[in-house]
Amino acid sequence: MAGVSDDFEDVLHAVGPRLRALRRARGLTLAELAVTTGVSESTLSRLESGQRRATLELLLPLARAYRVPLDDLVGAPPTGDPRIHLTPIHRHGMTFVPLSRRPGGMQAYKMIIPGDGPREPDHRSHDGCEWLYVLHGQLRLVLGEHDLVLPAGEAAEFDTTLPHWLGSADGNPVELLILFGQHGERAHLRARAAARRR
Known part of the structure; x- marks a missing residue:
C-alpha cells in the first residue's frame, strides 16, 4: 500500500502551490480571500506555504470561493477502474x-x-x-x-x-x-x- 500513501502525500504537498497560483490568477490578496472564506489570513498563508496541512474544513470554503470542484482544487489523481480508458x-x-x-x-x-x-x-x-x-x-x-x-x-x-x-x-x-x-x-x-x- 506504499504506492497509495505516496500518491496521497504527493497530492497534499502540491495543494499549497496550487492554491497560491489559483489565488494569484484570480488577482486576490490573502486579506481579501480571508474575508470571502472566513479562514484567517495567517492560516491561508501557512496553507499556501505548506506549513499547514490541507483539511476538508479549510478546502471547502476555498472551493466555494474559487467556484471550482474540490478535486480540481487539490489536483486529486483520477479514480475509477484503471482498466477502463476512455480513449476515443x-x-x-x-x-x-x-x-x-x-x-x-x-x-x-x-x-x-x-x-x-x-x-x-x-x-x-x-x-x-x-x-x-x-x-x-x-x-x-x-x-x-x-x-x-x-x-x-x-x-x-x-x-x-x-x-x-x-x-x-x-x-x-x-x-x-x-x-x-x-x-x-x-x-x-x-x-x-x-x-x-x-
Whole structure:
C-alpha cells in the first residue's frame, strides 16, 4: 500500500502551490480571500506555504470561493477502474468512446456522429446484436429496407447481421449510447412501469 500513501502525500504537498497560483490568477490578496472564506489570513498563508496541512474544513470554503470542484482544487489523481480508458476510437467518420472493457459479453460505447450534412447510407453487417439510445440530436437508422428517424430519448435494438447504417437525420451532430453484444447477446428490459390506478 506504499504506492497509495505516496500518491496521497504527493497530492497534499502540491495543494499549497496550487492554491497560491489559483489565488494569484484570480488577482486576490490573502486579506481579501480571508474575508470571502472566513479562514484567517495567517492560516491561508501557512496553507499556501505548506506549513499547514490541507483539511476538508479549510478546502471547502476555498472551493466555494474559487467556484471550482474540490478535486480540481487539490489536483486529486483520477479514480475509477484503471482498466477502463476512455480513449476515443475514430471509425467510418464517427467517434466511439469505450465505456467498458471486459473480455466477451456486452460492450458499452458513447457514439458521436458529426454534423457534416447528409450522407449516402453505406450499409454494413456483422455478427452481434446492438441496442442504442439517442442522447442528443436526430438519428437516421437504416435497417435493411426500413429508413427510420429516432429523436433524443428513443431507443432501438436490432440484429447486426441485418445490413444497417447510422447517421444524422438533419445534418446536425448526434450523440447516442450503444450496447453491443458480439455473440448476439440482447439487452433485456425487466423494469416495467406500473399501470396507473384510476
